[in-house]
Amino acid sequence: MSMSPVLSVRNLTTTFATVDGTARAVDDVSFDLHAGETLALVGESGSGKTVTALSILRLIPTPPGLIASTAQVQFEGTDLTRLRERDLRHVRGAGIGIVFQEPMASLNPVLTIGLQVAETVRAHERVTRKAAWARAIEMLHLVGIPDLEQRARAYPHELSGGQCQRVMIAIALVCRPRVLIADEPTTALDVTIQAQILELLTALQREFGTAMLLITHNLGIAAGIADRVAVMYGGRIVEIAPTPELFADPKHPYTRGLLEAAPRLDGPATPTPAIPGAVPPATAWPAGCRFHPRCSKAWERCRTEPALLDVGPERTARCWLVADDNGSES
Amino acid sequence: MTDPAPRSPASPPPLLRLTGLVKEFSVARGWGRSDRLRALDGVSLEIPRGETLGLVGESGSGKTTLGRCILRLTQPDSGAVEFDGIDVLGLDPPALRQFRRRMQIVFQDPFGSLNPRMTIGKAVREPMEIHRLGELAELDQRVDALLGEVGLDQSFRPRYPHELSGGQRQRVGIARALAVEPEFLILDEPVSALDVSVQAQVLTLLRDLQQRRGLTYLFVAHDLAVVRQVATRVAVMYLGRIVERGTVNDLYAAPQHPYTAALLSAVPHPDPTAQRDRTVLAGDAPSALHVPSGCVFHPRCPHIEKDERCRQEVPALRTVGRGTVACHHAGNRG
Numbered sequence: 001m002s003m004s005p006v007l008s009v010r011n012l013t014t015t016f017a018t019v020d021g022t023a024r025a026v027d028d029v030s031f032d033l034h035a036g037e038t039l040a041l042v043g044e045s046g047s048g049k050t051v052t053a054l055s056i057l058r059l060i061p062t063p064p065g066l067i068a069s070t071a072q073v074q075f076e077g078t079d080l081t082r083l084r085e086r087d088l089r090h091v092r093g094a095g096i097g098i099v100f101q102e103p104m105a106s107l108n109p110v111l112t113i114g115l116q117v118a119e120t121v122r123a124h125e126r127v128t129r130k131a132a133w134a135r136a137i138e139m140l141h142l143v144g145i146p147d148l149e150q151r152a153r154a155y156p157h158e159l160s161g162g163q164c165q166r167v168m169i170a171i172a173l174v175c176r177p178r179v180l181i182a183d184e185p186t187t188a189l190d191v192t193i194q195a196q197i198l199e200l201l202t203a204l205q206r207e208f209g210t211a212m213l214l215i216t217h218n219l220g221i222a223a224g225i226a227d228r229v230a231v232m233y234g235g236r237i238v239e240i241a242p243t244p245e246l247f248a249d250p251k252h253p254y255t256r257g258l259l260e261a262a263p264r265l266d267g268p269a270t271p272t273p274a275i276p277g278a279v280p281p282a283t284a285w286p287a288g289c290r291f292h293p294r295c296s297k298a299w300e301r302c303r304t305e306p307a308l309l310d311v312g313p314e315r316t317a318r319c320w321l322v323a324d325d326n327g328s329e330s
Numbered sequence: 331m332t333d334p335a336p337r338s339p340a341s342p343p344p345l346l347r348l349t350g351l352v353k354e355f356s357v358a359r360g361w362g363r364s365d366r367l368r369a370l371d372g373v374s375l376e377i378p379r380g381e382t383l384g385l386v387g388e389s390g391s392g393k394t395t396l397g398r399c400i401l402r403l404t405q406p407d408s409g410a411v412e413f414d415g416i417d418v419l420g421l422d423p424p425a426l427r428q429f430r431r432r433m434q435i436v437f438q439d440p441f442g443s444l445n446p447r448m449t450i451g452k453a454v455r456e457p458m459e460i461h462r463l464g465e466l467a468e469l470d471q472r473v474d475a476l477l478g479e480v481g482l483d484q485s486f487r488p489r490y491p492h493e494l495s496g497g498q499r500q501r502v503g504i505a506r507a508l509a510v511e512p513e514f515l516i517l518d519e520p521v522s523a524l525d526v527s528v529q530a531q532v533l534t535l536l537r538d539l540q541q542r543r544g545l546t547y548l549f550v551a552h553d554l555a556v557v558r559q560v561a562t563r564v565a566v567m568y569l570g571r572i573v574e575r576g577t578v579n580d581l582y583a584a585p586q587h588p589y590t591a592a593l594l595s596a597v598p599h600p601d602p603t604a605q606r607d608r609t610v611l612a613g614d615a616p617s618a619l620h621v622p623s624g625c626v627f628h629p630r631c632p633h634i635e636k637d638e639r640c641r642q643e644v645p646a647l648r649t650v651g652r653g654t655v656a657c658h659h660a661g662n663r664g
Contacts, residue, residue, distance in 0.1 A: 044525035045496075160614045190388035191552060192611045195596040199610055217526065220598025243602045261530045262600045263555035269578060271537055271559050274530035278495040 005032035006178050006211050007056070007075050007096075013068035014048075014055045016282075023282035025051040027235040033179060038205065038212040040222035040243075042258075043232035046279045049215045052232070053181050056080065056213075057092050076178070094124040097172030097210075101184040103164035107156040113167045114140065114152030117174055124175050139174040140167070143200060162193035169200065176208055183215045198225060219262045223247055228314075231255045234290030235282060237308065241315040251317035254291045289319070297321060343415070344376035345514060345546045346400065351409035353395055357619065367618045369395040370406065371570040371626075374647075377563075379513075382540065382547040384561030384578070386554055386593070390618055392570040393550045397516045400548070401435060402426060413514070431461055434507035438519035441499055444491040450477070450502050451487030457509040476505040481535055497528035501535065508539070514546045521556060533559055554597050558582060566590045569616050569626040576653030586655040588633045625658065635659045 073080040117136035186194035239252040292302035398404040411418040574587040613630040650661040
């Protein structure tokens with residue numbers, strides 16, 4: 001993937017002022033998202049994946065949040081971190097769509113779903129109400145809302161969770177954005193509905209050529225639909241690789257631990273090996289490699305932090321074990 | 331609708347036996363009218379002592395109501411709950427209070443189920459005080475022993491729930507349930523709020539406790555991959571009914587009900603090279619307010635032989651091969 005990326009994040013650092021001190025929720029995160037690809041941002045709670053997504057669109061409440069001035073978010077030739085709020089509002093929704101985890105909480109309870117989709121069109125394009133409504137109906141049809149004539153005039157509480165998430169996807173994609181950020185889009189849904197929504201997302205993405213930044217804690221979901229995976233731990237990206245390579249040969253001990261811990265339908269029917277300990281709070285990341293207190297392979301050198309090291313074409317990992325001068329591991 | 335599960339004559343009587351449990355709720359619709367919501371529709375189950383039954387189903391399938399009926403936190407409309415030969419539904423309040431020592435529940439959200447203003451030590455001690463177990467002087471020792479058993483130590487005694495991680499809080503929830511030395515635990519989605527790396531820790535703890543104390547578990551979960559790690563038998567619920575029952579080995583290898591098959595195929599698989607035949611179910615999650623006629627699953631059923639009978643006639647749970655399944659077409663697939 002040598003073409004220029006649609007979204008390019010550089011040195012993104014987002015901090016929050018808390019009573020316990022400054023929390024470095026996202027710390028020096030850089031990655032590229034290419035046209036049409038799906039990049040999964042995988043990590044456990046507190047790893048910084050949602051704050052990364054929100055920081056891209058500057059949806060971080062400031063204060064207490066603060067995006068460091070060193071950060072750059074290049075989208076279609078502009079740096080979103082420097083954009084005026086007015087101009088940024090046109091990027092949100094039109095250039096970059098976003099789908100959140102809780103569809104019920106993200107929809108306006110007092111507007112019909114048809115109006116909410118139409119409203120998005122009217123916010124970004126100079127079209128008549130009638131034309132916007134027609135676009136809304138078309139989009140709701142594409143996301144598979146049944147009985148459209150009636151449903152378009154329904155309120156969110158009349159819809160199931162899965163249908164609400166379909167509406168959210170309609171809102172996010174109705175202006176044909178080049179990038180879709182999906183933050184745990186199926187976590188609140190049942191497993192059979194989750195399968196439907198994932199299928200819908202990938203189908204629409206293919207049809208529109210949208211690039212997707214998928215935020216998930218579920219390695220199975222990442223394996224199923226991502227082209228590349230970035231693993232986050234402690235506010236940092238610890239490994240990025242094309243999906244098949246990451247799952248076949250994880251380089252970072254944390255990635256390996258996560259994969260071993262993930263429950264699966266094949267493999268032995270006993271509890272999977274856990275990673276000892278817990279994620280430390282963002283106000284007190286350990287010095288050096290942030291994973292080293294929980295890492296079975298940790299050694300002296302892990303008290304200083306490695307950079308993201310190249311471990312192959314399009315692959316990087318933040319671990320001394322993969323350093324050239326280390327030699328103890330191939 | 332009741333169906334005593336077949337048992338070989340040699341097997342001991344089950345610790346828990348549910349027969350034909352029915353529970354309806356009334357849901358207000360406004361203007362003084364209400365709808366009937368049938369949460370449980372004739373559920374029969376048995377759990378042998380020392381085993382783990384995994385109860386699987388999506389939201390609204392009735393699995394939580396079933397757990398509450400067993401504990402008599404909710405009174406079922408009809409049916410029977412038999413625990414170690416005792417008719418649980420027939421117990422009078424003092425007897426019920428005594429009896430509750432024998433079965434406890436661990437909830438999904440350990441933060442919501444712990445009192446935020448009570449120290450961990452006090453939270454674990456409270457059930458022993460309520461049930462007047464042991465001398466007050468020795469309770470602190472017992473608290474320490476319990477904390478040790480769940481992988482915490484006495485330094486946690488003066489701490490408050492907000493100072494703990496999700497996994498640690500769930501350990502406290504387990505210690506609290508164990509404080510009255512029950513024989514049977516209902517584990518209601520005990521790891522679904524936890525991160526993957528921590529889930530495995532808690533599952534391992536539950537397995538160790540079961541072996542050490544000879545506990546019997548009802549493990550309620552929506553995640554089939556997790557259930558497989560801890561359960562010996564599985565029951566699949568859909569709209570208040572058991573649609574399939576079997577051992578973990580049989581049910582996962584050869585699901586007989588189309589719903590079980592679809593659930594299994596919907597589990598995301600952490601392996602990008604896995605080529606699987608995915609059955610993505612059409613249609614919405616079902617609502618217990620509008621239970622379909624005939625087989626409750628028929629509107630979403632992808633089975634190729636789906637016919638008029640499925641729409642009209644409720645399939646009974648019957649033995650097919652080594653499992654038990656409620657589907658007209660089970661067993662005659664070729």
